[in-house]
Amino acid sequence: GRLYLNKVFHMSANKMFELLFTDSSFIRRFMNVRKITNTSFTAWQKDALGNAKRSLNYTITISNPLIGKFSTVTENQTLYKESRDGHYYHVDSEVYTHDVPYHDYFYTQNRYYIISTSKRKSRLRVYTDVKYKKHPWGLVKSFITKNSWSGIEDYFRQLEAELLEEEAEMNQGGGDT
Ligand code: YK8
Numbered sequence: 001g002r003l004y005l006n007k008v009f010h011m012s013a014n015k016m017f018e019l020l021f022t023d024s025s026f027i028r029r030f031m032n033v034r035k036i037t038n039t040s041f042t043a044w045q046k047d048a049l050g051n052a053k054r055s056l057n058y059t060i061t062i063s064n065p066l067i068g069k070f071s072t073v074t075e076n077q078t079l080y081k082e083s084r085d086g087h088y089y090h091v092d093s094e095v096y097t098h099d100v101p102y103h104d105y106f107y108t109q110n111r112y113y114i115i116s117t118s119k120r121k122s123r124l125r126v127y128t129d130v131k132y133k134k135h136p137w138g139l140v141k142s143f144i145t146k147n148s149w150s151g152i153e154d155y156f157r158q159l160e161a162e163l164l165e166e167e168a169e170m171n172q173g174g175g176d177t
Contacts, residue, residue: 013116035061050081071099
């Protein structure tokens with residue numbers, strides 16, 4: 001996997017989890033900026049193993065004319081039971097892009113770790129892997145990999161920027177957040 005984000009933010013682990021993994025106004029705004037539409041998601045629900053799961057469906061806008069303009073996406077998220085409220089969260093997310101070329105060959109796995117480093121600070125780490133369901137030809141594989149990494153890098157660069165903005169807003173003035 002590759003490490004796409006590894007940064008300490010001036011907000012609690014709890015707050016970071018809330019921003020990223022609940023129906024927060026932050027994530028709604030971020031999706032707007034990314035032109036992600038038709039969003040729907042289920043509530044977190046514990047499974048038989050004690051992990052919590054939810055799934056999201058939405059439509060992404062793609063800027064690469066070779067790939068197409070839009071794709072529907074399904075994201076299946078698992079919040080592992082080793083997570084400790086307010087201290088440590090581990091969420092794995094499998095992302096399936098249904099309407100891109102070769103979509104039946106691959107999906108993306110994102111692992112999010114939120115680690116509390118103090119009362120008001122937390123570290124966010126995101127690892128990403130492109131996973132293959134079928135074995136593609138070498139050329140196709142390098143095509144998929146190249147397009148995936150650049151799209152994912154762009155996404156997490158923007159997520160980091162938006163989180164920094166949110167952090168600045170939260171920590172200025174009254175400090176009543
Ligand atoms: C999630 C990884 C690959 C995919 C895309 C596929 C092109 C394949 C084309 C070939 C369009 C929000 C990406 C970037 C779409 C966006 C996905 C996002 C950013 C072979 C010609 C969506 C995180 C995420 C994970 C994977 C990303 C896709 O929260 O290039």
